[in-house]
Amino acid sequence: MTIDVSAERVIPLPPEQVARYAMDWRHDPDWTQGIRTAELTRETDAGGFGVGAEVTRTAYFLGRRIDYVMRVAACHYPRLLDMVSVAGPMPMHVTYAFDPHPDGTLARIRVRGAGGGFHRLAAPLLARQVRSSIGKDLRDLERRLTE
Template sequence: MDVEAHRVIELPRERVATYAMDWRNDAQWTQGITRAELTEQAPGGGFGVGAEVRRTAHFLGRRIDYVLRVLAHAPPELLDMSSVAGPFPMRVTYRFEEHPSGTLASIRVRGDASGFYGLAGWLMAPLVRRNLRKDLRDLAAKA
């Protein structure tokens, strides 16, 4: 699965990226996430490359607990994370680009579903795409 969604948000890039890259806001704008906690700080402290965030989400009627490790953190342009624990390997990338109307925000999710989620694989991409579009809608409203 490799799914990406984009949206122009009529707010400054720094404002949108700062809100989206703060793990404490994950449950406010990311579909299905009910909890997020910083479980490992970056080597220099705080949130950055090497930090890990545990997320609790609900997808297809099931609870999913997974941990994302920050691979790249370049505010206000990029946040790239990869799962180190969870039901299947995945990578989540947020990008924020300047746009004449504000910010072009993009979210890309790549993953290799297995088990129950592998059986529902034909459903995964359309559902993830729909959720990413809702994420970006909510990000525009809350940032």
């Protein structure tokens, strides 16, 4: 069974301001549910963060520690950051999008994944938890940027 969940929120700031913070991996632990650490473990061929770079994250989800590596598949600042897991407990694809909105920025997160074994059996619970988590991520992102 696959998971495909998304959440969106209008943040009352311009897309460039929202994206500058949200697309910077160093801020991941500050606004992303469960992430305790994030480290740039592979830079792009030209150096720095962008397509091909990898960020290693340590998170806690449903009480379990999860270490995984996300590779940047697409990066179109300030509109889109698309990442795929290259190491971790299950294949995952996470897309962050920031579009202009009359009231600021329409921020969206979409998480897709497929797993076998435990993850297949737990897919309905996992989908609910992920949807709740990414909704909270967007709420926390707004709080971080507007306080």
